Amino acid sequence: MSAIAPKFRFSYFLRSILDNVFWIITLLTLVGIPLAMVLFFYFELPVMNNNLTSPYLMLTTIADPSRQVPLLKSIMHSDFFRITAFPGFGFAALLAAATIFIERKMLAKLQLRVGPFYCGKIEGILQLAGDGLKLISKEIIIPAKADKPIFWAAPVLFVATAAAFVALIPVAGGGWVVADVDVGLLAVFAIIGFFPVITVLSAWSANSKFPFIGGIRALHQMVSFEIPLILSVLGIVILTGSLNLSEIVQSQIHYWWIVFLPIGAIVFFIAMLAELERIPFDLPEAESEIVAGWLTEFSGMMYGLVQLGSYVKLYAFSALFVVLFLGGWNGPMIWPPFPEDIIKNGIVMGPITAHIPGLPLLDQQMINDVVWFVIKTMGVIFMILLPRGVFPRIRIDLLLHIGWYKLIGLCFVNIFIALGLLYAGVLGPGGIL
Amino acid sequence: MADAVFLAISVLTIGSAIAALEVRSLIYGSISLMGTLGGVAGYFLLLDSPFVAMFQIAVYIGSIAVLILFTVMLVRRQLIFIKIEDKRRRYAGIGLMLIMMVSLGAIIIGSGVKTMQTDAAPVDFRTIGEDFLTYYWPALVLMALILAASVIGALTLARREDMENEQRTD
Numbered sequence: 216m217s218a219i220a221p222k223f224r225f226s227y228f229l230r231s232i233l234d235n236v237f238w239i240i241t242l243l244t245l246v247g248i249p250l251a252m253v254l255f256f257y258f259e260l261p262v263m264n265n266n267l268t269s270p271y272l273m274l275t276t277i278a279d280p281s282r283q284v285p286l287l288k289s290i291m292h293s294d295f296f297r298i299t300a301f302p303g304f305g306f307a308a309l310l311a312a313a314t315i316f317i318e319r320k321m322l323a324k325l326q327l328r329v330g331p332f333y334c335g336k337i338e339g340i341l342q343l344a345g346d347g348l349k350l351i352s353k354e355i356i357i358p359a360k361a362d363k364p365i366f367w368a369a370p371v372l373f374v375a376t377a378a379a380f381v382a383l384i385p386v387a388g389g390g391w392v393v394a395d396v397d398v399g400l401l402a403v404f405a406i407i408g409f410f411p412v413i414t415v416l417s418a419w420s421a422n423s424k425f426p427f428i429g430g431i432r433a434l435h436q437m438v439s440f441e442i443p444l445i446l447s448v449l450g451i452v453i454l455t456g457s458l459n460l461s462e463i464v465q466s467q468i469h470y471w472w473i474v475f476l477p478i479g480a481i482v483f484f485i486a487m488l489a490e491l492e493r494i495p496f497d498l499p500e501a502e503s504e505i506v507a508g509w510l511t512e513f514s515g516m517m518y519g520l521v522q523l524g525s526y527v528k529l530y531a532f533s534a535l536f537v538v539l540f541l542g543g544w545n546g547p548m549i550w551p552p553f554p555e556d557i558i559k560n561g562i563v564m565g566p567i568t569a570h571i572p573g574l575p576l577l578d579q580q581m582i583n584d585v586v587w588f589v590i591k592t593m594g595v596i597f598m599i600l601l602p603r604g605v606f607p608r609i610r611i612d613l614l615l616h617i618g619w620y621k622l623i624g625l626c627f628v629n630i631f632i633a634l635g636l637l638y639a640g641v642l643g644p645g646g647i648l
Numbered sequence: 649m650a651d652a653v654f655l656a657i658s659v660l661t662i663g664s665a666i667a668a669l670e671v672r673s674l675i676y677g678s679i680s681l682m683g684t685l686g687g688v689a690g691y692f693l694l695l696d697s698p699f700v701a702m703f704q705i706a707v708y709i710g711s712i713a714v715l716i717l718f719t720v721m722l723v724r725r726q727l728i729f730i731k732i733e734d735k736r737r738r739y740a741g742i743g744l745m746l747i748m749m750v751s752l753g754a755i756i757i758g759s760g761v762k763t764m765q766t767d768a769a770p771v772d773f774r775t776i777g778e779d780f781l782t783y784y785w786p787a788l789v790l791m792a793l794i795l796a797a798s799v800i801g802a803l804t805l806a807r808r809e810d811m812e813n814e815q816r817t818d
Contacts (some may be wrong), residue, residue, distance in 0.1 A: 362675075398773070401702035408710020412682070412717065419675060419721055427721075434718055438711070456774075619806070 248274075281569060288576060302386040303393045304378045304527075310592065311526035316343050318600045325604035350519035358512050362420035369417030370513065370520035376409045377527040384534045385461045387544050387584035392461060399460040400452065403535060404445055407490065410528070411437040414499070414509055421512035429508025432611060433492065433499035439618040440489040440496075446626035447482040450633030451539055454642050460535075464543030473540040475636060479629040480540045482622050484598075487532045489618065491525070493599055495606040496614060503608075533595035537588065541595070546587035552579050654694060661687030674720045682713045696770030 255270035276282040290296055297303055316331070320338065323330025335341025357366060383399050383406070385392035396402050411434050418430020452458060454475070455466045473480045489496040500508035513521055537543060553575040561570035609617075636642045664683030671677045685708040692701035780788050 365675075365679075396698065398698050398702050401699065401706065405702045405705035405710065408706050408714075411714055412709065415714070415717060415721065416675075416679070431718075431721070434714065438714060441710070619803070 284576065291576070297391075297393050298382070302384070302391050303382055306386070307378070307381040307527045307530045308523065310530045310589070310596075311523065312343055313593075314526055314529060314596050314600070315522075316340070317597070318603070321597075321600060322604050347519065350516050353515035355515040355517055358421055358423060360422045361512065362422065365416050365420035366512075367517075369413055369420065370517045370524070372413050373410075373417075373524040374520050374527070376406060376413060377524040377531060380406045380531040381527060381534075383460065384531055384538060385464060385543065386534075386588050387581050388461075388465075389581060390461075391581065391584070395459070395461055398458045400448065400458045400463070403460075404441070407441065407444070410490070417513075418509040421509075423512050425505040425507070425511045426509045428505050429499045429501075429511070432501075433509055435611065436489055436492070436496060436498060436614060436618075439615055440486045440622075443482050443618060443622035443626050444486040444490060446623060447479045447486065447629060448539055449626075450476045450479045450629045453630070453633045453637060460538050464538055464545065467542040468545055471540060471542040475642065476540070476629055476633060478625050478632065480536075482625050482629065483536060483540065486618075486622060487536060488599065488602070489614070491529050491532055491599065493529075494603040495609045497608060498611055498614065501608060529596065529599065530592065533599060534588075534592050536595050537591040541591050543591075544584035544588040546583070546590075548579070548583050550579055550583040550586060653690075657687050657690040657694065660690070674723070675717070678713060678716045678720055681716065682709050685709050685713060697773075699773035699776075 252270055252274065255273050272282075273286075276286055291301070299305055319342070320330045322328075331339030331342035333339060334345045357363060380403065382393035383396065383403055385395070394402075414433045414437070415430045418426040418433070421427070451463060451472050454472070455463050457463060457466070492499050498508075500510060502508075505511070510518060510521055558575065561568045661684050664680040664687065667680035668677045668684060671680060686705065688708075689701045689704040692698070692704055
């Protein structure tokens with residue numbers, strides 16, 4: 216007899232569960248399936264195996280798992296899936312979550328600590344889920360004198376801007392990108408321009424000292440490092456003659472641009488660190504000086520959203536680095552082909568043979584592309600995380616000095632190298648390589 | 649579809665332009681100014697010129713609006729909410745705007761814009777770039793010289809020899 220629930224009986228517990236199961240089954244058969252049927256008549260159903268799906272066929276897929284494969288395939292090629300799941304936000308958020316965990320563990324190892332250890336038994340792999348639950352369940356506190364509309368909107372806008380950035384990144388060949396725009400690189404810089412606005416507005420709206428100082432610092436830093444960021448990729452635009460990110464990746468089949476434009480890559484990387492507010496450029500969030508910078512007044516899930524946005528932004532920037540300088544998804548074929556046997560004969564399990572039509576759900580090339588892309592992106596993310604364990608924070612006047620004098624000068628050197636390669640006839644349209 | 653989008657963008661642009669002038673808080677005013685500039689970018693997208701639209705967003709929202717916001721935030725709080733009410737100025741402004749709009753509209757309508765083909769293919773930005781490098785190269789060189797001169801001038805003005813290495817001990 217426990218003290219928390221004195222009237223507890225195991226039989227009551229079982230009966231309540233059985234009751235729930237009974238009602239769920241009853242409601243599903245009486246209401247759920249007819250409702251699904253009605254909805255199927257209204258939705259536009261996908262074409263499977265060259266014949267239009269009828270609502271009856273859709274219902275049979277619920278009973279027969281082997282018929283769900285073509286359905287899954289058609290869902291995977293829909294726009295909704297692209298925006299929410301694979302090359303879009305879901306994929307980015309997953310990689311961002313992995314980044315947070317890797318960052319914490321790696322920093323701990325660098326500093327001879329243990330890091331997350333207890334959640335999930337094995338090296339604390341469930342720490343992130345625990346943190347997420349904590350953030351969701353915490354109360355959201357708004358400062359009394361805050362400007363409420365802007366304060367509420369800022370975290371949402373931050374995540375939305377980061378998601379818009381992710382939408383422009385091509386992940387694999389064959390059009391695995393949410394928005395394949397002709398002026399992709401310019402669109403990226405147009406979107407990056409929104410980050411300082413959102414940062415400084417949220418900092419102002421909190422109506423508090425530390426966020427305001429952090430916001431002003433963020434504005435200085437982001438605005439001055441946007442210029443070298445844009446100038447450092449001009450070399451690639453000159454050599455490829457294209458602003459489309461997919462075309463830029465396709466131009467790197469034989470060699471990566473980092474081979475010819477290493478100065479541009481270094482400048483882009485440093486400017487990227489500053490745009491991401493990573494150490495050594497984390498002045499806007501300098502936790503030992505101004506509490507948490509422009510994030511000070513955020514609490515609960517608002518803070519969680521800003522963190523999610525900043526890690527999605529980190530993924531997007533490192534993916535952009537991979538796309539521009541490291542050859543994107545290009546790489547040797549390492550993914551084994553799907554076994555022909557299963558396509559022809561089906562899966563044999565003792566006496567039962569399961570024929571599943573349309574089985575290679577994704578073609579070999581696409582999976583290989585994604586593997587290479589993720590490997591390279593994680594490598595760049597690792598290089599972004601590494602300075603956090605090594606470097607101290609830079610002073611703001613030195614930061615602006617680096618941004619306005621040294622990086623912009625190096626950018627022009629990079630542009631002249633690109634122009635030299637182009638006019639010497641080495642690279643570019645009609646070049647020897 | 650395009651008409652509905654055009655109407656929506658027009659409402660956004662004009663509405664936020666009016667709000668930018670009428671709202672008491674300078675911060676909200678500059679946010680509505682951003683709405684206006686974004687609406688203009690929307691017009692460029694509707695006109696099949698994403699290149700100009702992206703530059704509109706990057707330059708006007710990403711730099712100029714940020715600059716205005718930055719300046720407004722550094723103003724003291726009492727000055728942000730100050731009221732200077734002058735009816736005559738407002739009416740003079742509205743009248744001036746109407747005169748400008750009517751005369752500009754007359755010029756644009758009289759310039760033969762109505763005879764333009766609306767279903768013509770959009771001009772690729774690569775073609776514009778080629779034109780700049782071949783036919784219009786003196787203009788390009790002139791612009792480049794002016795920009796280079798202004799950048800060098802800005803760097804010279806921003807240079808402060810007296811502040812350098814002040815806190816360093818080495």
